[in-house]
Amino acid sequence: RLAKLESRGTISGRSRCPLSATSSSATMSSMPAFGSSMSVQKLSPSAMLKRSFNRTSASHTKVLQRSIPFSRVRVGRGGRVATAMAAPSPRPRPTPMVPDAPSAITHLECALEGDRYDAHALHNLSKAGKPLLVKYDYDKARATLTRDELARRPNTMWKWREILPVTKTENCVYLGEEATPVLEAPRLASQLGVEEAGGGLYVKDEGRLPTGSFKARGLVMAVSMAKELGVTRMAMPTNGNAGAALAAYCTRCGIESYAFAPDDTPECNIREMDIQGAKVWKANGYIDDCGKIVGGGESALKWFNTSTLKEPYRIEGKKTMGLELAEQFGFDNLPDVILYPTGGGTGLIGMWKAFEELELLGIRPKGSKKPRMVAVQAEGCAPIVNAYDKGEEFAARVDNAQTRTAMGIRVPAAIGDFLILRACRESNGYAVRVTDDEIDEAQKEFAGAEGILLCPEGAATYAAYKNGLSSGQISKGETAILFNCATGLKYPLPPSDKTIDINQPIDYDAIANA
DSSP states (O other), X not given: OHHHHHHTTSSXXXXXXXXXXXXXXXXXXXXXXXXXXXXXXXXXXXXXXXXXXXXXXXXXXXXXXHXXXXXXXXXXXXXXXXXXXOOOOOOOOOOOSSOOOOOOEEEEEETTTOOEEETTSOOOSOTTSOOEEEEEOHHHXXXXXXXXXXXXXXXXXXXXXXXXXXXXGGGOOOSOOBOOXXXXXXXXXXXXXXXXXXXXXXXEEGGGSGGGBTHHHHHHHHHHHHHHTTOOEEEXXXXXXXXXXXXXXXXXXXXXXXXXXXXXSOHHHHHHXXXXXXXXXXXXXXXXXXXXXXXXXXXHHOOEEOOTTSSSSHHHHHTHHHHXXXXXXXXXXXXXXXXXXXXXXXXXHHXXXXXXXXXXXXXXXXXXXXXXEEEEEETTBOHHHHHHHHTOSSOOOOTTOOOSSOGGGOOSOOTTHHHHHHHHHHTTOEEEEEOHHHHHHHHHHHHHHHSOOBOHHHHHHHHHHHHHHHHTXXXXXXXXXXXXXXXXXXXXXXXXXXXXXXXSOOOHHXXXXX
């Protein structure tokens, strides 16, 4: 039908799409006016379209519609045609994982003296040289932070925005901090007589977090707050995993990072920090010696000291382990005992704070039963255990600290020592040491029985659990949670050296008996 129109001079063969940007004014001016055989009349594209197609049918419109890219064509009354540019399709985006909810932060408070500090200014320690704790308006937070609302939000650690310190959503650095699973250990529970007694053995596997360890929780919060407060350079001492998390999150938001590690830190951790953007140095000392390097550089290099508990916000990230665990157990019936690998102790302190905050929010009834907190340390570095056994409030530094594989709990002195001891005592828990041999055997046993590769620090909690069953400090009828603080893949593993010579007959009996 368009061909007929062309033959009658109604429409130019070069201009089937008068709206096309390629139609020239010359083409339009040379086109005969509708109903006229001789005169030439200049028309605007829209006028030409109306006059040329006033009597066309819907079928003509379909042809035209196929000819006009990026346009919508509709037929009006009397067959008149109107066009409009189509809006571009929105770019597909995933569901936001950080809810846009207001933080109820009010102030910071010295954990020892109780004096207050501005929540919107940069701080390290209090005037007393002790950690600062973040405080919130819990009445304000409870208006929106309810069980039902939590169930609707994405299942990340950021779902607790009202009782996290970052006030602006755009400052929440995100690398996928999903809730980590609680995994049952039924075979070992059966072997140990726990299942028969009505108890349970579970692992909260923090190795699923970004950078493969629970350090991601603390460092994402510290870096997010550094971003919010205008920090451009951060530094920390590390036994490996914390430095890796610092490097990743700083790189993510454009903050410069520096990490200082003992020279026997696993090489995979050193390389991980380096490839993710941190400037990394190994030092011939312990982590607290590395901390002195960081402290000495505060004035010289103007970095923010992000050492464990020397800034207020890593606790806030780590406390989400307790919040998350409570939700995973339905809030009302928490586990009886939590065994936690303890170096600096930020996570243990944070979880104890979390259980208190759940009551202040009304999510759990006041006075609800809380888990007993057990601080697990290595025999060669157990300052918290030493202080616990002596009934002391503060822990003396351990000289010549040694651990064979569990580097994360080789912390000779913890600045939050009194908070760790307070949580253990208030919860009717305790502090305990395990040997390097027990750690290695526990890692092998757990992996072989449950298919879960614990890191050495996580394996220390299983060794302590078995010792607790033997000593009666833990009942077989109780539910226990072991914290696996990192994936075991980040640590050196025992060698596996069995080989087969394909040029020789295969000895299947030897394979079967291996």
